[in-house]
Amino acid sequence: MKKFLTPLLNYSKGIKSVRNELWNSLKSIVNSFITDVEFNAALDEALYFYNQKKETLKYIFNQDFEKSPDIAVVLVGRPYLILSPYMNKGIPDIIGEMGVRTCFQDMLVYNHQDYSDIDYLLKVFPWYYAANILETAKVTAVTKNLYPVLITAFKCAPDSFLIDYFKKNNGCTSKTLSDPANR
Numbered sequence: 001m002k003k004f005l006t007p008l009l010n011y012s013k014g015i016k017s018v019r020n021e022l023w024n025s026l027k028s029i030v031n032s033f034i035t036d037v038e039f040n041a042a043l044d045e046a047l048y049f050y051n052q053k054k055e056t057l058k059y060i061f062n063q064d065f066e067k068s069p070d071i072a073v074v075l076v077g078r079p080y081l082i083l084s085p086y087m088n089k090g091i092p093d094i095i096g097e098m099g100v101r102t103c104f105q106d107m108l109v110y111n112h113q114d115y116s117d118i119d120y121l122l123k124v125f126p127w128y129y130a131a132n133i134l135e136t137a138k139v140t141a142v143t144k145n146l147y148p149v150l151i152t153a154f155k156c157a158p159d160s161f162l163i164d165y166f167k168k169n170n171g172c173t174s175k176t177l178s179d180p181a182n183r
Contacts, residue, residue: 005029011128019043054106061107070145072101074108076136076166077151077159078129088151095149105136121165130162137166 007025009018023039030039065072073095081087082104095102115122118138125131133150140148150166152159 015047057104057107058109061103062109065101065103065107065146068101068145070101072103072146074103074105074136074140074146074148075151076105076133076140076148078153079104079106081153082151087153091149091151105132108136108139110135110139125162127162130159133162134165 005025007021009021011018019040022043023036026034026039027036034042075082075088075092082092085093092102115135115138118134121134122131125134137148137150140146148166150163152163
């Protein structure tokens with residue numbers, strides 16, 4: 001009989017908690033050929049690689065998007081929806097074919113943003129991506145020539161709560177593509 005590994009990774013408890021949960025899940029299987037020291041070294045290497053790639057995305061955004069006078073769209077939502085052509089229904093390609101530059105929410109640089117108007121929501125939303133989507137909406141609302149496009153699966157319970165707040169921007173500056181004067 002095959003078993004599934006089902007570690008519960010709660011990043012809000014910090015990397016030490018994630019590290020312990022992963023090792024506790026894996027050690028009965030790999031303990032005979034991987035030590036906890038080797039596991040920790042491998043995890044550190046993976047996290048370093050991940051963080052370097054995230055920084056590269058932000059660098060690309062800084063170089064290509066922030067300095068351009070043209071409008072751009074930030075694709076906002078859960079990575080498995082936005083980044084999968086099967087789940088996003090070709091929306092990023094449709095926007096790109098219209099000549100509008102697109103980027104993913106992880107590419108944004110949050111330079112000293114004031115979140116006081118949405119701070120309460122960021123604290124009460126128990127879902128990481130829902131809070132991240134609200135932060136992204138706030139950043140795009142105050143960034144010239146940047147517009148958010150939310151890609152969601154409405155049957156996702158957290159997204160059903162989020163959509164209304166996203167539409168209202170909850171105190172964020174409202175703007176539309178048809179009225180650039182709103183910038």
